[in-house]
Amino acid sequence: MPLNLSRAISLFHPKPISRISMANISSLTTSHPTTSPPRKRLRGVVFDMDGTLTVPVIDFAAMYKTVLGEEEYRRIKAESPSGIDILKLIENWSPEKQRKAYETIADYERQGLDRLQIMPGAAELCGFLDSKKIRRGLITRNVKDAVDLFHQRFGMTFSPALSREFHPYKPDPAPLLHICSTWQVKPDEVIMIGDSLKDDVACGKRAGAFTCLLDESGRYDSPEYANVDHKPDVKVSSLTEFYSLLERHFDLEP
Incomplete structure (x- = not known):
């Protein structure tokens, strides 16, 4: 279905970020306390599907x-x-x-x-990215049939959209590097966002991209995740917070 971009932007009016962990955000800030942080150029956002673009339904x-x-x-x-x-x-x-x-x-x-359902805020977020001419890609370990159904059911298309038929699949960086090559952009001009440390964050970090962990329930605050190999640059609890992150720290001009 077509996205109402003005509605999308109004729904995502920037608000304070309540649960963002600025693990490695130092590269985005300056030492002078009164100077606005420099904004990095953003050329594309690569999404995980299950648990990120869609409500988690698989046990x-x-x-x-x-x-x-x-x-x-x-x-x-x-x-x-x-x-x-x-x-x-x-x-x-x-x-x-x-x-x-x-x-x-x-x-x-x-x-x-x-039981496939779109994640709250996903359609509006994608409409906003489209309005800024920021590319949207998708990497999932699910099968191509699931990606095709997602595209058909919710009227959004991600390109490239790589399923587990693409080898090697994440957490190997190959899928993300393939998307960057297709877009002809550098990995550090791309954000990888997903709900998995072991798959999404690891894939993004290994490729050299900026990474965002979507942690709705706060489960990754548990001590058992304190010493994992790959930690996200930032963590958000909703796609609304992700929008606020983009507004604050990246150059979103077309």
Whole structure:
């Protein structure tokens, strides 16, 4: 459906950011307290899909337990504080065991498609980015069918939109670097935003992009995530806060 850009901009009137963690924001500020921070050029925003553009509906913990078994799930989770990479774990399994694992994953994903909902504020945010001529890309570990359904159901198109059929998939930086190459922009002119430390933030940091973690519930404030390998540049609790971040720290002129 067409986006009402004036409505989008009015809905996202800048307001104070309540929960942004400025982990590495020093590059965006100056030492002089009375000088406005320099604004970095922003050429594109690359989104995760599940849990970022869409409301999280897949029970990943239940899926992992079904694939791995309860005991193995608990062991791996204890060793991987930033999250479990189920696709990588099953890469070296026997063909038959792999087949069953992929069938389980596909079943959970199909159930998620039936309940697919757009994240509040996503349509308005994308309309705002379009008004500023800022490119929009998408990287997901979900399948292409899910991306196609998202595009069709909500009337928004992201390009490039890379699913897990693109190899190597995130957290490898290759998908994001591919998008930057396609756009002919530098990675540090791009923001990667997603709800996963192990996939989205790791992909963005490895590529050299600015990273934003969407943490609606505050679960990443838990001590278990204090020593992860890749930390986001900033953290927000909603897409509305992400809009405010863009307004404050980036050059959004077309």
